[in-house]
Amino acid sequence: xxxxxxxxxxxxxxxxxxxxxxxxxxxxxxxxxxxxxxxxxxxxxxxxxxxxxxxxxxxxxxxxxxxxxxxxxxxxxxxxxxxxxxxxxxxxxxxxxxxxxxxxxxxxxxxxxxxxxxxxxxxxxxxxxxxxxxxxxxxxxxxxxxxxxxxxxxxxxxxxxxxxxxxxxxxxxxxxxxxxxxxxxxxxxxxxxxxxxxxxxxxxxxxxxxxxxxxxxxxxxxxxxxxxxxxxxxxxxxxxxxxxxxxxxxxxxxxxxxxxxxxxxxxxxxxxxxxxxxxxxxxxxxxxxxxxxxxxxxxxxxxxxxxxxxxxxxxxxxxxxxxxxxxxxxxxxxxxxxxxxxxxxxxxxxxxxxxxxxxxxxxxxxxxxxxxxxxxxxxx
Numbered sequence: 527x528x529x530x531x532x533x534x535x536x537x538x539x540x541x542x543x544x545x546x547x548x549x550x551x552x553x554x555x556x557x558x559x560x561x562x563x564x565x566x567x568x569x570x571x572x573x574x575x576x577x578x579x580x581x582x583x584x585x586x587x588x589x590x591x592x593x594x595x596x597x598x599x600x601x602x603x604x605x606x607x608x609x610x611x612x613x614x615x616x617x618x619x620x621x622x623x624x625x626x627x628x629x630x631x632x633x634x635x636x637x638x639x640x641x642x643x644x645x646x647x648x649x650x651x652x653x654x655x656x657x658x659x660x661x662x663x664x665x666x667x668x669x670x671x672x673x674x675x676x677x678x679x680x681x682x683x684x685x686x687x688x689x690x691x692x693x694x695x696x697x698x699x700x701x702x703x704x705x706x707x708x709x710x711x712x713x714x715x716x717x718x719x720x721x722x723x724x725x726x727x728x729x730x731x732x733x734x735x736x737x738x739x740x741x742x743x744x745x746x747x748x749x750x751x752x753x754x755x756x757x758x759x760x761x762x763x764x765x766x767x768x769x770x771x772x773x774x775x776x777x778x779x780x781x782x783x784x785x786x787x788x789x790x791x792x793x794x795x796x797x798x799x800x801x802x803x804x805x806x807x808x809x810x811x812x813x814x815x816x817x818x819x820x821x822x823x824x825x826x827x828x829x830x831x832x833x834x835x836x837x838x839x840x841x842x843x844x845x846x847x848x849x850x851x852x853x854x855x856x857x858x859x860x861x862x863x864x865x866x867x868x869x870x871x872x873x874x875x876x877x878x879x880x881x882x883x884x885x886x887x888x889x890x891x892x893x894x895x896x897x898x899x900x901x902x903x904x905x906x
Contacts, residue, residue: 547637561895562884588795595801596624623756633740658766669773674781675754680746692727753781790817807864831870
């Protein structure tokens with residue numbers, strides 16, 4: 527059957543400078559010395575336990591993974607995230623497609639977060655030139671270079687530009703499909719984009735004046751794994767005609783397998799899931815199943831992992847007892863239920879991501895807070 531599809535080339539795409547934003551990173555950043563709000567006795571106990579587990583995992587060389595939703599970036603936490611990886615507390619960062627975009631926009635123009643309601647009504651939401659062009663092109667080039675989703679964008683920011691190969695080089699790579707079929711296919715994808723958008727084989731300079739706030743750039747610079755886990759159609763970059771599904775798939779698949787590899791070594795490690803109701807639990811459970819499959823073939827099990835789930839929703843169930851019965855509303859807290867099924871030990875903390883990450887970093891490093899963060903960052 528033949529079905530029609532929307533033609534993105536007919537969209538009126540506006541420059542990003544025309545967009546009004548709600549969050550400005552220089553104004554709304556959360557300094558590492560900001561004072562977190564009181565998390566109560568139970569929250570303080572979870573922070574202390576988590577810090578102790580991270581210390582032990584680092585001493586043992588086990589992974590310390592932090593998966594987070596986009597609001598953690600929108601809330602101005604880049605300085606806290608960057609300190610966590612600079613100090614070696616976290617070895618793997620993971621986020622969804624929106625987290626990738628907000629982080630890039632902060633690094634590129636210092637602001638992010640548009641008015642969705644108003645802009646959808648005007649047919650403008652997400653239809654912005656620079657965000658769509660540069661993130662998509664970075665991913666397409668990354669697919670050709672063999673990088674992952676997050677690494678491709680981090681490299682764009684850190685190096686402030688992209689290197690486009692010549693058409694002859696791409697044609698040569700495409701001609702050697704028998705030797706490297708994945709690279710040959712990615713070369714065809716990039717060749718298509720180069721032709722459609724008349725891109726010259728050269729160094730494309732893309733300045734990022736606020737790069738110091740770029741978490742992906744910091745991870746790329748430090749060699750820390752930063753994986754992106756998008757869902758097709760969820761993010762504004764899909765509105766731009768440069769968007770290329772095959773490149774999304776190639777880079778996101780690499781990141782999924784890199785994520786799964788970290789999970790395969792998680793015995794004795796720590797996994798933090800902060801403000802991610804869907805991506806983190808869904809990607810984790812498939813990764814752990816594959817990792818456990820391989821571990822059992824080797825005569826071992828992954829069972830000494832420690833998981834902390836943080837979100838705003840209050841929960842009246844003690845998740846250390848496993849999952850509640852189906853007639854309990856807490857049963858439908860997917861981000862708790864999924865992790866409660868993953869073996870190891872799990873803790874749930876109802877808290878703002880700013881308070882949790884600030885309190886955790888300050889506990890790890892004995893930082894004395896000197897100012898409140900209230901009034902900073904985006905509304906949760």
